[in-house]
Amino acid sequence: MLTPTTEHELADCISAATSPFRIQGGGTRPIGLVANGCTPLSTSGLNGISLYEPGALTIVVKSGTPLSDVKAALTAQNQRLPFEPPDYRALLGTDGTPTIGAVAAMNLSGPRRVQVGAARDYMLGVRFVNGSGQILKNGGRVMKNVTGYDLVKLLAGSYGTLGILTEVALKVLPSVEETATLSLSDLSPDQAVRAMASALGSPFEINGAAHDPATAQTYFRLEGFRASVQYRSERLAALLEPFGEVAKIDDATSIWTDIRDVRPFAGLPGDVWRLSIKATDAPSLLDRAAPLGSMLDWGGGLLWLRMSEGTDLRAKLGNFAGHATLIRANDETKARIPTFHPEAAPLAAIADGLRQKFDPRGILNPGIMG
């Protein structure tokens, strides 16, 4: 395992490379199948907070910094990462230390994404090393920046295939004074999606809307100043009344962590798929998929499915608006079924073209995305 400790050392590694690399942070989210013969390279040696200005809501962090360190620094100033990055260690049966760089490279967001946006929406700037070993930057550390092309977004979610992130600048937000969670019981997925649409379409700033078909529980989260949360909870409860009896859960922290980390699937058999879809399509897709297990987040827009091993879910579903990613499966299945949803020909050609420009030798996580 190569673990360069500076950006320059990393750039030298890449420049001098004679074989491809398998790039990782803490190695807790082995999504996708990397080609054989890759040298493992970890960013965990690039560690530390470069700059933190609470008054400007900005933090700049080296990519291999443990996510827990970033969270601790923010918590000390009563701030947080608004997009609620998930931890997949239980789901994927891995150990190790999740890093901020991997969160950025995989654009990982939790339940709050439905209201506040994704990891990529909070990424202000990046530094990275491309496949030729050049050290590059894009964006910066200010909140509004349209200077040149937004390669920050392109790097977010590129799974290391365009460049290895060395530093990420993030917008952070204040922590909240109060959180409230309301729940509905015994709804079908169809009813749950309608209840969640109704809540998310209200002015009460719902920042979590999830449904667990296994327990038939539907959850709604509100956050903010105490009096405001109190007021909005009451209004939301009234709004949800037509869907059944509304319960208030006193401490729902673990419920939302479990939803964020897809904890109900941990240790259960089957492949795990993650679908980003039009929320109101969730019930019909569930019918078509007939999964072993399922979870709905983002008001139904994020669908987690547990399928019998080796199932080609995309073939089973046919055309739908959105995409499906294979998150957990054995290597035989990963070799047979693409991890990422196949794209239309013109887009696939653009993606290939971009990879050739940023990584002409094809040495950064080859095979992982296409």
Place this chain on the structure above:
Amino acid sequence: MEMPTPSGAVIAKKARIVEKLSAVLSDGGVISDESETRAYECDGLSAYRCPPLCVTLPRSTEEVAAVLKICHEENVPVVPRGSGTSLAGGALPTADSVILGVARLNAVMETDYDNRYIRVQSGRTNLSVTGAVETDGYFYAPDPSSQLACAISGNIAMNSGGAHCLKYGVTTNNLLGVTMVMMDGTITEIGGAHMDAAGLDLLGVICGSEGQLGVVTEATLRILPKPEGARPVLMGFNSNEVAGACVSDIIKAGVLPVAIEFMDRPCIEACEAFAKAGYPMCEALLIVEVEGSPAEIDEQLALIKNIAQKHDPVELREARDADEAGRIWLGRKSAFGAMGQINDYMCLDGTIPVSELPFVLRRIGEMSKDFGLDVANVFHAGDGNMHPLILYNANKPGDLETCEAFGAEILKLCVEVGGCLTGEHGVGIEKRDLMLTQYTDEDLSAQMAVKDVFDPSWLLNPAKVFPLGSSATHRENRAA
């Protein structure tokens, strides 16, 4: 401002190009008469003008594709145009270019409240997107000052922001999908009603690419339920430093106002003379707006006023009703008009870390003396996006050049303190030649590599964004 020498070969075949374009566009879709193309000779950066070869106004995505296919075959540069409100020269034509205007593409295609999105044609104006959904209690969040006129296509090209993006983000944070036509006429769909990209986030790089990667003809936009209410508070301070410290304290306290606007004395005086909003005469004014139910607004404003009190404000005025709220916003919203009435001005758009506000304002004041031109400052303080307005006299020889030189120095200062050249207006031609103060050659090459992939012949808006020297070899691919 230098522009590439127009291609004589393209100008020489104007008649044939116009004939081919006319054959694929419905009535009145091609404007080639010189007296009429003049209407398209500039955008909001009106100091620079050049009539295009001709103008096309397609009525459908298919017609856009047909126009691009012809221009691709004929090797003719294309300058996409929304409403032409760019302050950076993003829609400035060259004499050998075809303007592709999307003004006739303005329909609402689909509204879906359950999934909270609207799909519109890209020529639709920003404000009329909200107009299409507001009676049902929704709005489209990005609100550039030009929102009455500016088109969604231009918003996407420039990744436009607005006063309220502190809370709601800019265009890229509210864009779910596009229909985009590539330079060779290929029609593509990227994103849609769902969240996040299937593979690489192409939507993320298209947004803000200043019309250089493709022509967006339809957009799926996130719409939000309207808040129950909003209320501003006005605060006056005796120095820019104190106002800047107050902004920082508000943010640190955990309140997230939807807007924090900042005006300095020259701007306050001009606005007061123009709009008579009843502003106090002081060194710095803040307008802070919060949203929610009446009780929530009371709670947040109490907190904000409490913070402001600690900074000894000379004025602290909360709107008691819609009329008073309107008066508080009146001066700010008419700031650009007010300045325009007393002078010609150039509006800058650099962003700085909020903590650097007092230093940067002081430096701008010093530079103002050095250059002999006055500056008024009005800007979005919560996110550090400054809008210094440099006043000059367009009729005085050399004044524009002095103004541009002064502007360049201010933008370099923004970069020096950790900020950037442009927060929401875009690079266009205006800041093109300053790009190397913020990025290295390698950084810019990585950006240009993206254009190489989307538009290998560099026909789309080719002379924008990148310094001409940096883009020369890429653009010459076309000539070869």
